[in-house]
Amino acid sequence: MNAIFEGIGASVRRKEDLRFISGRGHYTDDMNRTGQLHCILKRSDRPHAIIRSIDTSAAKAAPGVVAVFTHADLDADGVGGVPCGWQIHSKDGSPMVEPAHPVLATGRVRHVGDPIVAVIAETRQQAKDAAELLVIDFEDLPAVAHIADAIAPGAPLVHDAAPGNTCFDWHIGDKAMVDAAFERAAHRVKLDLTNNRLVPNAMEPRCAIGDYDPMSGDFTLITTSQNPHVIRLLMGAFVLHIPEHRLRVVAPDVGGGFGSKIYHYAEEAIVTWAAGKLHRPVKWTSDRTEAFMSDAHGRDHASTAEMALDAEGNFLALRVSTVANLGAYLSTFAPAVPTYLSATLLAGVYRTPAIYAEVRAIFTNTVPIDAYRGAGRPESTFLLERLLDTIAHDTGIDRIELRRRNFIPADAFPYQTPVALQYDSGDYQSTLNAALKAADWDGFPARKAEANSRGKLRGIGVSTYVEACGIAPSKLVGALGARAALYEVAQIRVHPTGSVSVFTGTHSHGQGHETTFAQLVASQLGIPYENVDIVHGDTNKIPFGMGTYGSRSLAVGGSAMVKAMDKIILKGRKIAAHLLEAAVEDVVFENGQFTVAGTDRSKSFGEIALTAYVPHNYPIEELEPGLEETAFYDPANFTFPGGCHICEVEIDPETGVTTVVNFTAVDDVGRVINPMIVEGQIQGGVAQGIGQALLENAVYDQQGQLVSASFMDYTMPRADDLPNISVGTETTLCTHNPLGVKGCGEVGAIGSPPSVINAVVDALSDYGVRHLDMPATAHKIWSIINASGMKMAAE
Amino acid sequence: MYDFTYEKPTAIAAATATLAADMEAKALAGGQTFIPVLKQRLNKPTVVVDLSKLGLTGITVTPSTVTIGAMTTHATVANSAEVQKAIPALAHLASMIGDRQVRARGTIGGSLANNDPSACYPSAVLALGATITTDRRTIAADDYFQGMFTTALEQGEIITSVTFPVPEKAAYQKFRNPASRYAMVGVFVAKFAAGVRVAITGAAQGGVFRHAAFEAALSANFSPDAIAGIATPADDLNSDIHASAEYRAHLIGVMSKRAVAAA
């Protein structure tokens, strides 16, 4: 096989898929340790209640039961609460309200699914049997689940320490400038909209195994995590007080995360702590029902957006006010999502000169909400791109023309937005042009007429977006409230015969890192792709790392690999210079060969590796033997992928059913290492975006019960809900990382939802529809059509 | 699941004896409804009697009837050339149930014994005026369905087969619940020399029901237009997060017209 062909830009088949699709992956629940016990959590079935008493006696006496733990046992051991990793300050400078988030409910339960008691038995069935014998005396309290109810005057309080249920009341931008622009505007367009609450539903439910070795004092946690080092840090330092060298966290094969497996969850602490108490391994596996009420949910924002425009349709100022539901407790990154990951994107791809956004984050008696694929950027993109079409609707300016007129021009980069970010590169006209062409935008009227002749409504919608990922510069995020850094780490170990192990602090849970990273390293070092192995997901093997989320793995983790490889190559040149009796400056490295420039004298990568480990003829006085390097890479900026999504729908006016008939995505994700994997990532993201736009909705009733608590009621998108998704890329390179890469993991889920709703609104234009909230279900659309029919009949 | 004893008898008498002797004994067919219920610990049987070795599978077609053994899977009915020829609507209905895995295990007997208000088969049985044969008697479709999850079956009674009269024309139209893919509204229309029968599933609180107004109109004139002006009252229909009663009432009209057009 040709090493160069296998390098950057080739659609290499994914290495990992053989084991995944043949059932030979190693997921956490596949693993069983000798003497392992099973933990079942008794969870609250009440949205909000005082726990008057817990009687564990019958459960403790049940067959096979080894231990039954409540918060009292944790308290006695000094176990801390689940920490939050990001601190936001309110407008007035006060820190956010950060209520205790106990590992097991203490005094009160605050959402359906809140864990109360851990029952640990020899078998899972015995633990379940025993959990049924627990007697818990509750005193129900009034609950709030929906944003409107939680902010209503006199609403029941989720936490006594948070008056008005407010966690923080934050803002960004120049209010005076925005107010002034609104004063002199020719047009003002206002839109109220919500971003629906979602349940992530990774294919593999969460699972955790705790283990303890009383001889060494070492704890091990095997867990379904996107970031084992972050879990080690949070759980070790804040919850269980175990120093790093005594705590190993392993995240083996993980079946999807989409954000929901970033966070440190109570169950991880429970099994690790219990293993230490009982001196036996303890396993907890979530079932799907449990996942619905314990995995962090996503989105759930209610916003008002207002744009001021001049007479020509140029944007003058944007004003946004958002209430973000954070659920009952603060999940790890929850406060960052509606603020620094969302409001900072409100410039979008437009040169709006003044922006002011305020975000009030609130507590409700619902499952905690945190980052979910796109994390904040889908919310701001939906808001902005719906507002764009509403402006077009209200002012009569063509929606494509409106976008073109306000785009940040390609020659304006780097571009400083009024909401903190500086975009490094992009070309929004070119992604728009490519998408319009690929989607045959001009042919739409003919397709619409044909659909009408079949009695169908047809609509087309566009969304042009930019997002910020590749997170993140540590100093910047530190200033914005992050309690951790966001660099990445790579260690490259060249073995004596020239094969390479790469240790990365990122974590692959479906993204294909084992393939993409191997392509990257093989091409840079000029060695066969098969000679590179990617190792991730174990704090005892990997020096350090922050994990995978925010489309950061290649941009940050890959850049760390490049830096480590640079060190390897520099050392290799020194060794080669010695062997070839040349000056280091004269030795160049190309295609796996160290060559004295302008000569045919060279040494292969393998020869240099062997020399490094068998240093018989070696500059031993100046150079250590061995060939292994580590690099920490802290990015200079976020990366800014962007693009254009075009959706075309048909609606059956008799039933309200929407069918997505065409979907076109043209994205700028920077340099593409593996086009097949990029296409797959974008298609998967679009599938989730279409899911959010048309199907998915986490529904709580007024009392705080989760109504859509299983796949019987929560509409996951299925293959036949989706069209063929056409994916194209138009590339501008990232200017500040060595690979020029931007990230492709979330763009699909960020760009697509507004294109779908814009298409639905377009299809319903004859019915006087100006806006429609997600999900645009058949029932919702039929109700609109039905109401307008009744109106027309009455006229 | 809770612990239980598992039996796989080879004679109907043995199965019914176990089921009759113990109020907590339960029959197991394809397990597509029953096993999830067990896994969620919503049922605690003492004995589970597997019906798969009782010889209750198979399809027999005569010029005027189609008889399907209770343990015949949805996939078998959907793929049967004989059913496709005699009552294509029945094969089509079976092909619309659940997904491939569910159709490979789920059975007609299990579906009818369970009588889920959103299940598909009850509409075919009622609209075609089928006869349900059990280990001890035959039951006419009109007497069989008695409200959601409730049937004329007695404790320990086992369905052995179902016999469908062959209609002149028939069709099934299903509006799927977007999440569960069960019927949110399912309409089975069947035209016989003696008249038209229309059964609606998925929509009503009480489960499958016959639509008298549609039947009368279609018996006089079997065309979609005949029922276009007839509104279905929403009073006894289900309302949930997926569809209001009014929407279901509307869909009954739409799906019925489509069924008539497709028949």
Ligand SMILES: Cc1cc2nc3c(=O)[nH]c(=O)nc-3n(C[C@H](O)[C@H](O)[C@H](O)COP(=O)(O)OP(=O)(O)OC[C@H]3O[C@@H](n4cnc5c(N)ncnc54)[C@H](O)[C@@H]3O)c2cc1C
């Ligand atoms: C994901 C999924 C999707 C589905 N979608 C649909 C759908 O779209 N439409 C639809 O109609 N159904 C649907 N079903 C249900 C499916 O059709 C089941 O097969 C059916 O409800 C039960 O049949 P079973 O053979 O699996 O019975 P089981 O689950 O084994 O038994 C069900 C009940 O019937 C009793 N029983 C079974 N056989 C007999 C018998 N011969 N005599 C007396 N009692 C008996 C059992 O004791 C039990 O109480 C779906 C199921 C699943 C899991």
